[in-house]
Amino acid sequence: MDRRAFLTTGTSAWAALTASANHTFADSASVVHKTWNQATGRSILQLNHNSNPLGLPPTARAAILETLAEVPHYPRARRGQLRARLAALHGLSDEQVILGAGSTELIRCAVQAYASPGSRILQADPTYENAIEYGEPFPYHLEKVALTSDSAHDIDRMSAMAARWQEPTLVYICNPHNPTGTLTPSAAVEEWIASAQDNVFFIIDEAYFPFVNDPSYWSADKWVQTHSNVLVLRTFSKLYGMAGLRIGYGLCAASTAQRLEQFANHSRPNMLGLAAALAALEDATWTAKSLRIWAQCREVVTTCLDELELKYFPSHTAFLFHEIRGDHSAYQRRMQEQDILVGRAFPPLASFNRLSLSATPEELERFTDALRMFRQKGWV
Amino acid sequence: MDRRAFLTTGTSAWAALTASANHTFADSASVVHKTWNQATGRSILQLNHNSNPLGLPPTARAAILETLAEVPHYPRARRGQLRARLAALHGLSDEQVILGAGSTELIRCAVQAYASPGSRILQADPTYENAIEYGEPFPYHLEKVALTSDSAHDIDRMSAMAARWQEPTLVYICNPHNPTGTLTPSAAVEEWIASAQDNVFFIIDEAYFPFVNDPSYWSADKWVQTHSNVLVLRTFSKLYGMAGLRIGYGLCAASTAQRLEQFANHSRPNMLGLAAALAALEDATWTAKSLRIWAQCREVVTTCLDELELKYFPSHTAFLFHEIRGDHSAYQRRMQEQDILVGRAFPPLASFNRLSLSATPEELERFTDALRMFRQKGWV
Numbered sequence: 006m007d008r009r010a011f012l013t014t015g016t017s018a019w020a021a022l023t024a025s026a027n028h029t030f031a032d033s034a035s036v037v038h039k040t041w042n043q044a045t046g047r048s049i050l051q052l053n054h055n056s057n058p059l060g061l062p063p064t065a066r067a068a069i070l071e072t073l074a075e076v077p078h079y080p081r082a083r084r085g086q087l088r089a090r091l092a093a094l095h096g097l098s099d100e101q102v103i104l105g106a107g108s109t110e111l112i113r114c115a116v117q118a119y120a121s122p123g124s125r126i127l128q129a130d131p132t133y134e135n136a137i138e139y140g141e142p143f144p145y146h147l148e149k150v151a152l153t154s155d156s157a158h159d160i161d162r163m164s165a166m167a168a169r170w171q172e173p174t175l176v177y178i179c180n181p182h183n184p185t186g187t188l189t190p191s192a193a194v195e196e197w198i199a200s201a202q203d204n205v206f207f208i209i210d211e212a213y214f215p216f217v218n219d220p221s222y223w224s225a226d227k228w229v230q231t232h233s234n235v236l237v238l239r240t241f242s243k244l245y246g247m248a249g250l251r252i253g254y255g256l257c258a259a260s261t262a263q264r265l266e267q268f269a270n271h272s273r274p275n276m277l278g279l280a281a282a283l284a285a286l287e288d289a290t291w292t293a294k295s296l297r298i299w300a301q302c303r304e305v306v307t308t309c310l311d312e313l314e315l316k317y318f319p320s321h322t323a324f325l326f327h328e329i330r331g332d333h334s335a336y337q338r339r340m341q342e343q344d345i346l347v348g349r350a351f352p353p354l355a356s357f358n359r360l361s362l363s364a365t366p367e368e369l370e371r372f373t374d375a376l377r378m379f380r381q382k383g384w385v
Numbered sequence: 386m387d388r389r390a391f392l393t394t395g396t397s398a399w400a401a402l403t404a405s406a407n408h409t410f411a412d413s414a415s416v417v418h419k420t421w422n423q424a425t426g427r428s429i430l431q432l433n434h435n436s437n438p439l440g441l442p443p444t445a446r447a448a449i450l451e452t453l454a455e456v457p458h459y460p461r462a463r464r465g466q467l468r469a470r471l472a473a474l475h476g477l478s479d480e481q482v483i484l485g486a487g488s489t490e491l492i493r494c495a496v497q498a499y500a501s502p503g504s505r506i507l508q509a510d511p512t513y514e515n516a517i518e519y520g521e522p523f524p525y526h527l528e529k530v531a532l533t534s535d536s537a538h539d540i541d542r543m544s545a546m547a548a549r550w551q552e553p554t555l556v557y558i559c560n561p562h563n564p565t566g567t568l569t570p571s572a573a574v575e576e577w578i579a580s581a582q583d584n585v586f587f588i589i590d591e592a593y594f595p596f597v598n599d600p601s602y603w604s605a606d607k608w609v610q611t612h613s614n615v616l617v618l619r620t621f622s623k624l625y626g627m628a629g630l631r632i633g634y635g636l637c638a639a640s641t642a643q644r645l646e647q648f649a650n651h652s653r654p655n656m657l658g659l660a661a662a663l664a665a666l667e668d669a670t671w672t673a674k675s676l677r678i679w680a681q682c683r684e685v686v687t688t689c690l691d692e693l694e695l696k697y698f699p700s701h702t703a704f705l706f707h708e709i710r711g712d713h714s715a716y717q718r719r720m721q722e723q724d725i726l727v728g729r730a731f732p733p734l735a736s737f738n739r740l741s742l743s744a745t746p747e748e749l750e751r752f753t754d755a756l757r758m759f760r761q762k763g764w765v
Contacts, residue, residue, distance in 0.1 A: 038454035056457040066453060069657075073446060074418035076629040076661075077436040077743075079622075083629075106486050106631075110650045117497065117648075118522070135651065142498070142647045242459075249456040249463075249656030251486075267522045268497075270490045271515065275655045276629030277449075281456075363457075 042344045050371055053346040055323040056363045057246030059298060061281065062291040065245065068284035069277050080276035087283050091254055094286070095226050100259035103266065106274045108212060108238040108253030113139045114268040115208055115236055116175065120145060124173040127166065129158045131351040133183040136175065136208065145175075151353075156187035156318050164197045167205050174205045180222070181213040184351040184359040186320030190221045198228050198235060206234045213322040215244045216296065222321070226256050233258035236265070241278070243323050244295060245285040250278035299323055302362035302369055309373035313380050324348070324361045330385050333358065339384060343375040422724045430751055433726040435703040436743045437626030439678060441661065442671040445625065448664035449657050460656035467663050471634055474666070475606050480639035483646065486654045488592060488618040488633030493519045494648040495588055495616055496555065500525060504553040507546065509538045511731040513563040516555065516588065525555075531733075536567035536698050544577045547585050559590040560605075561597055564731040564739040566700030570601045578608050578615060586614045593702040595624045596676065602701070606636050613638035616645070621658070623703050624675060625665040630658035679703055682742035682749055689753035693760050704728070704741045710765050713738065719764060723755045 037060040039048040061069075075083070088102045095102070105111040112135045116126070120143035126136050130149035137147060148166065153159045158178055167174050180189045198207055209225040228235040237256040242248040252274050255265070285291075303320060310317050310327050317327035329336045333350040336358060340347045348359035362369070379385040417440040419428040441449075455463070468482045475482070485491040492515045496506070500523035506516050510529035517527060528546065533539045538558055547554050560569045578587060589605040608615040617636040622628040632654050635645070665671075686705050690697050697707035709716045713730040716738060720727045728739035742749070759765045 037457055038452075051458065054459055056459075058457075060454065060457050069449075069453065072418075072629075073449065074440065077417055077438075077440050077626040078431065079434055079436075079628045080631070106650050106653060106655070109652060113650060138651070246457040248459045248652075249452075251460070251650075251653065251655040270486050270493060270631075270650065271518070272489060272628075273486060273631065275486070275631040275658055277657050278655055 045344055047344040050345040050364050050368060052361045052363055052369075052372060053348050054248065054363060055243055055361045056248050057244065057295055057323070058302070058363055058365050058368070059246060059291070059295050061246045062285045062288040064284040064288040064291070065247065065281035068280040072277055072280035075276055075280075078276070079272050080274065080279055081272070083276050083279040083283075084274075087254075087279050090283055090286060091256075095256055097226070097229065097256060098259065100262060101229055101256055103255045103257065103262040103269070104274055104279075105253045105255065106251040106270065106278075107242060108210065108240045108255065109135055110269060110273070111236065111238055111253065111255040111265060112136055112177075112208060112210075114265040115206065116140050116143070116145075117268045118264055119173055119175045119206055121173055124175065125170065126175050126177065127163055128177040129163075129179070129182065131184060131354055132177065133179050133210065136177040146172075152182075152185065152187075156182065156185045157189040158182070158194075160189065160193040160197050164201070168202065171204060175208065176205055177208045177210065179210040179212070180225075181217055181321040183210075183212070183322065184324070184348070184354075184357075185318040185326045186213075186322040186324055187318050188217065188219055188222050188321055191223045191225070192221070194225060195228070198225065198232060201234070203234065206236070207232075208236050208238065210238045212238065212240045212243055214239060215292070216299065216323060217321045219321060229256045229258055229261075233261050236261065241282045241285065244292060245282065246295075247278065247281055247285070250281055251275065252278040252282045298365065299362055301366040302364070305366045305369045305373060306360065306362070309376055313376065313385065315376075315385065323363065324359050326351075326354070326357050326359050328356060328385075329358045330356060336379075336385070339379065340372075340375060343371070345372055345375055425724055427724040430725040430744050430748060432741045432743055432749075432752060433728050434628065434743060435623055435741045436628050437624065437675055437703070438682070438743055438745050438748070439626060439671070439675050441626045442665045442668040444664040444668040444671070445627065445661035448660040452657055452660035455656055455660075458656070459652050460654065460659055461652070463656050463659040463663075464654075467634075467659050470663055470666060471636075475636055477606070477609065477636060478639065480642060481609055481636055483635045483637065483642040483649070484654055484659075485633045485635065486631040486650065486658075487622060488590065488620040488635065489515055490649060490653070491616065491618055491633065491635040491645060492516055492557075492588060492590070494645040495586065496520050496523070496525075497648045498644055499553055499555045499586055501553055504555065505550065506555050506557065507543055508557040509543075509559070509562065511564060511734055512557065513559050513590065516557040526552075532562075532565065532567075536562065536565045537569040537573075538562070540569065540573040540577050544581070548582065551584060554585045555588065556585055557588045557590065559592070560602070561593040561701040563590075563592070563702065564704070564728070564734075564737075565698040565706045566593075566702040566704055567698050568597065568599055568602050568701055571603045571605070572601070574605060575608070578605070578612060581614070583614065586616070588616050588618065590618045592618065592620045592623055594619060595672070596679065596703060597701045599701060609636045609638055609641075613641050616641065621662045621665065624672060625662065626675075627658065627661055627665070630661055631655065632658040632662045678745065679742055681746040682744070685746045685749045685753060686740065686742070689756055693756065693765065695756075695765065703743065704739050706731075706734070706737050706739050708765075709736060709738045711736075716759075716765070719759065720752075720755060723751070725752055725755055
């Protein structure tokens with residue numbers, strides 16, 4: 006029975022869940038902006054960035070409106086409030102929390118602070134490229150290590166490489182991983198942190214932390230209490246629907262935060278983002294709803310991928326990395342002809358595409374319809 | 386006749402202007418957030434940051450509300466719109482405009498891009514300290530040159546020093562000047578730019594450009610067409626009342642913008658700030674009104690300073706740098722006891738205070754009342 010039949014009969018638990026979700030979408034559809042293709046009359050499905058299909062939490066929206074009157078002032082007071090709240094959330098002191106205009110700013114700060122002749126960036130291949138990009142103007146040696154067969158970071162190999170080097174080594178670990186959406190067991194990451202030499206600095210990017218529900222995974226945040234060479238990153242861009250507001254944060258030793266601060270923008274982040282982030286943290290209902298919607302999104306897409314026998318990585322994130330079989334740029338172009346924007350290529354896995362689950366399950370059916378049509382044409 | 390009498394009689398042009406302004410304040414008072422001292426029941430006058438007492442332009446406020454639905458997305462599309470608009474405003478190409486989370490981000494980028502063993506920062510003493518602060522982790526030599534007797538940059542002396550050096554030299558010129566509010570003749574700046582060696586890179590900070598109405602002053606923006614060693618900075622934090630939104634921009638050669646971009650945050654600035662800035666540029670009525678109010682603010686304060694025979698620098702900005710005669714920290718503390726926050730010290734001019742005109746003329750009378758009381762107590 007295909008999913009359409011499910012929806013038509015409306016007799017299963019899945020259909021009930023979807024129906025309830027549909028009600029939710031009707032409520033929230035108006036709060037997320039759409040762009041339209043005037044020629045085709047279709048909205049453009051933006052499945053190329055991992056944003057929340059439900060938009061901003063209502064608490065965050067209200068906080069922005071309440072904070073408009075403060076916008077002529079600099080954001081300092083608001084910054085202190087968010088730092089204190091995040092410190093309490095992680096059981097750390099305020100001085101162990103550093104705010105950024107997105108967690109990307111803190112990747113930049115670490116890359117710049119660590120740059121010296123002979124220093125290395127060590128990361129998985131493929132992975133999120135921020136660290137490499139920020140390293141471009143500096144004399145970094147770039148070292149890439151292929152993922153394991155489980156699509157985890159190859160911690161054994163990476164740690165063995167770092168142990169052979171005396172030079173400063175910046176290790177970037179994205180967990181859950183981008184672009185595959187997979188997990189690297191936290192125990193393995195911890196073992197490396199515990200045994201690493203002082204020349205290794207760890208950036209543990211936990212942008213998708215709230216999406217994970219797996220016993221092998223937990224945050225690395227406790228390590229910042231004892232290890233000044235660990236920076237744990239979180240963001241409000243994904244779960245909290247605030248990519249446009251540019252708010253992220255880092256957890257690290259107070260001395261590390263002071264060092265990173267020297268490379269950060271003064272008077273950051275912006276005040277409306279700060280207020281929205283603070284308010285979003287209190288909106289547990291909305292958070293749970295968002296995660297439920299994303300689970301439905303995954304279901305819609307994986308059902309289609311299974312049907313078409315296209316491989317995909319088990320996702321613990323807001324995206325799905327799946328096989329496309331043909332040429333990546335042709336796939337991207339053909340999807341664009343359907344007014345669907347899909348992710349860019351992540352070489353060396355060029356026969357896969359990263360599909361952002363940044364539309365409602367209903368809207369994603371336009372994508373699955375397109376994919377089935379591509380199969381009929383022999384394109385995937 | 387003191388100003389109170391003026392207001393009571395209401396017979397002069399000044400009083401009429403003030404009355405009209407009062408109407409304006411009543412309209413706009415609600416849009417700027419105030420903090421209150423619960424113990425004294427007074428609002429806290431924040432005269433320590435140069436923000437617009439009228440708050441956000443109404444067009445910007447409307448743009449923020451209209452853009453909330455886009456906040457789940459990254460700000461890329463909006464960024465292109467603002468760059469194009471600013472390029473048109475300055476008669477430059479889009480590639481000659483670089484956006485920052487405040488102009489402070491672009492000062493950071495330039496300082497970081499220019500850092501090398503032996504490189505220098507050359508600036509006035511005192512001046513806005515951003516460049517020095519961002520230079521702290523780098524091996525910059527700092528060179529300070531006292532202002533002239535006209536409180537202008539001593540271009541003759543600064544250019545002569547730079548001409549003797551072979552090392553890379555980052556020149557920071559704040560014009561109008563912060564903290565004095567004074568002008569450096571644009572012709573002198575231009576002469577230096579035209580004749581400088583390649584080892585000199587100019588940051589011309591024009592944060593207060595819109596406040597100036599003086600024939601000796603004009604923007605340095607045309608120089609970016611021919612000189613890749615010139616970066617002109619503007620901000621939306623002052624005139625446009627958006628300090629909390631963190632939007633500034635730089636004008637420079639396309640090649641320079643590309644170089645600075647390597648040091649800038651990715652995916653910046655935030656989307657609500659971008660939308661607000663774009664809309665604010667179209668609000669000429671509000672801009673004119675703001676500048677008129679600031680002129681009144683200057684009048685209120687300088688009338689009092691004249692009466693008390695306290696010196697001040699002629700201001701072409703949103704602040705007044707004036708004599709306080711006594712110890713700076715005692716002055717700051719005593720003003721705080723009146724629920725008035727005044728500026729920090731700017732050594733070596735420690736017997737002066739930078740007073741932000743970030744309150745309405747009416748509200749500033751609380752400041753002038755306090756200053757007169759300080760005189761009675763022999764404190765100023």
